[in-house]
Amino acid sequence: xxxxxxxxxxxxxxxxxxxxxxxxxxxxxxxxxxxxxxxxxxxxxxxxxxxxxxxxxxxxxxxxxxxxxxxxxxxxxxxxxxxxxxxxxxxxxxxxxxxxxxxxxxxxxxxxxxxxxxxxxxxxxxxxxxxxxxxxxxxxxxxxxxxxxxxxxxxxxxxxxxxxxxxxxxxxxxxxxxxxxxxxxxxxxxxxxxxxxxxxxxxxxxxxxxxxxxxxxxxxxxxxxxxxxxxxxxxxxxxxxxxxxxxxxxxxxxxxxxxxxxxxxxxxxxxxxxxxxxxxxxxxxxxxxxxxxxxxxxxxxxxxxxxxxxxxxxxxxxxxxxxxxxxxxxxxxxxxxxxxxxxxxxxxxxxxxxxxxxxxxxxxxxxxxxxxxxxxxxxxxxxxxxxxxxxxxxx
Ligand code: ADP
Numbered sequence: 001x002x003x004x005x006x007x008x009x010x011x012x013x014x015x016x017x018x019x020x021x022x023x024x025x026x027x028x029x030x031x032x033x034x035x036x037x038x039x040x041x042x043x044x045x046x047x048x049x050x051x052x053x054x055x056x057x058x059x060x061x062x063x064x065x066x067x068x069x070x071x072x073x074x075x076x077x078x079x080x081x082x083x084x085x086x087x088x089x090x091x092x093x094x095x096x097x098x099x100x101x102x103x104x105x106x107x108x109x110x111x112x113x114x115x116x117x118x119x120x121x122x123x124x125x126x127x128x129x130x131x132x133x134x135x136x137x138x139x140x141x142x143x144x145x146x147x148x149x150x151x152x153x154x155x156x157x158x159x160x161x162x163x164x165x166x167x168x169x170x171x172x173x174x175x176x177x178x179x180x181x182x183x184x185x186x187x188x189x190x191x192x193x194x195x196x197x198x199x200x201x202x203x204x205x206x207x208x209x210x211x212x213x214x215x216x217x218x219x220x221x222x223x224x225x226x227x228x229x230x231x232x233x234x235x236x237x238x239x240x241x242x243x244x245x246x247x248x249x250x251x252x253x254x255x256x257x258x259x260x261x262x263x264x265x266x267x268x269x270x271x272x273x274x275x276x277x278x279x280x281x282x283x284x285x286x287x288x289x290x291x292x293x294x295x296x297x298x299x300x301x302x303x304x305x306x307x308x309x310x311x312x313x314x315x316x317x318x319x320x321x322x323x324x325x326x327x328x329x330x331x332x333x334x335x336x337x338x339x340x341x342x343x344x345x346x347x348x349x350x351x352x353x354x355x356x357x358x359x360x361x362x363x364x365x366x367x368x369x370x371x372x373x374x375x376x377x378x379x380x381x382x383x384x385x386x387x388x389x390x391x392x393x394x395x
Contacts, residue, residue: 013076014066020083020120021060027113028053048110055117059083062124071128072135079127086123087116158226165223169216176216180209211336218344222329225351230270232356234379237264237278237309240271241298244279248286256293257286264300265307266379273352274376278311280345281372285313287339288370303375306358310373317366327360349374 012019032049066076094112183206194202241261245252252259259282267274278298285296297312318326318333325331327350332343346360353360353374364370 012080013073014063016080017059017063017066017083017124021056021063024056024113024117024120025053025060028056031110031113048114051114052117055121058121059124070135071131072138075131075134078131078134079124082123082127082130083120084123086119090116090119162223162227165219169220169223172216176209176213180213183209215342215344218342218348222344222348222351225273225348225355229273229355232268232270234266234381235269235271235274236266237274237300240275240278243275244282247279248283251286255286255289258293258295260297262297262299264298264309266381267307267376268379269356269376273355277349277352277374280349281311284345285311285315287341289313289315305378306375307378308373308375310371312369312371314369317368317370318362318364319366323362323364326362
């Protein structure tokens with residue numbers, strides 16, 4: 001193959017095809033006009049002329065038009081090789097035919113010109129097809145290389161960002177710990193000496209330091225989703241939701257929340273990250289329930305090889321313009337005074353879903369409630385799908 005590629009330029013490209021075309025055109029006129037031993041009708045002369053010159057014309061026009069086709073010029077020699085191969089193959093056949101006893105061509109020059117003309121045109125057709133296929137394969141290869149390079153660059157830049165966020169949030173923890181502990185010391189040692197304003201300012205400072213700690217911890221967690229996650233295993237989402245209910249027990253009781261969990265499947269994933277994801281969604285549904293106690297329903301639906309798990313609430317809902325943006329880091333729709341939070345919970349859910357090869361999205365009507373849905377890959381031993389308790393049976 002390598003050797004063939006090195007030989008290709010030697011046979012020339014488009015010029016060879018054009019030259020062959022001109023040669024057959026000339027041969028056509030030459031052989032048709034040179035008188036033969038017997039008298040020929042005008043029709044015979046015209047037929048011979050059109051057969052040989054016709055082949056020449058096809059090669060001439062085809063070769064001339066090659067730069068206007070979608071064939072890459074580096075594959076033009078492929079076409080000329082096929083034309084020459086066609087001629088050579090025909091000459092070999094004629095040679096073998098000639099070797100047979102009692103056989104011979106009545107007008108050898110004309111016959112050879114006509115037959116090799118036809119075979120060169122056939123070679124041209126095959127060559128064009130071959131060169132087109134090679135051009136497409138070459139383009140696909142180049143596109144693949146480009147895609148791979150872009151993917152590598154993206155992965156590298158993602159890794160660098162993760163390292164930066166991880167290092168920055170890790171390094172910020174230490175000075176922040178100092179600020180917090182000295183603020184608490186001031187509060188303990190000198191708190192009684194402050195007047196009302198002083199106490200209020202100190203309270204703001206302590207609150208600010210605590211908020212910053214929560215944000216840095218959340219950012220650190222966010223930056224470690226890919227690098228410090230556990231191995232995937234079959235995870236029973238009913239157990240995950242049991243844990244979520246236990247962890248949020250006090251808030252659920254205090255707020256009179258109704259949390260209804262339907263039959264849930266087993267999915268393939270990281271149990272800790274999935275618990276974190278559903279805890280964020282349920283905790284948000286409690287937080288943004290509005291004036292009434294929260295009513296939350298968790299359900300599952302099969303979608304091909306995935307499960308779509310939905311967490312539905314009847315809370316305050318989300319403005320359509322904001323429904324995509326709430327998944328960005330630190331994007332909050334309320335001030336800290338209105339509702340506490342770090343603004344990183346949904347960004348974390350998005351990243352966890354992404355690590356599982358899934359997606360997260362929200363459907364919401366302001367004032368009516370929101371449904372957050374997450375698609376996750378079904379576990380290979382997903383018994384719910386097999387028994388058909390939820391959705392159609394697994395394929
Ligand atoms: P946080 O809750 O800490 O502000 P999140 O990333 O969890 O951060 O949520 C981002 C924003 O999305 C919230 O500030 C809130 O405005 C909105 N949001 C999240 N969940 C709900 C929900 N269930 N109902 C209404 N709004 C929500």
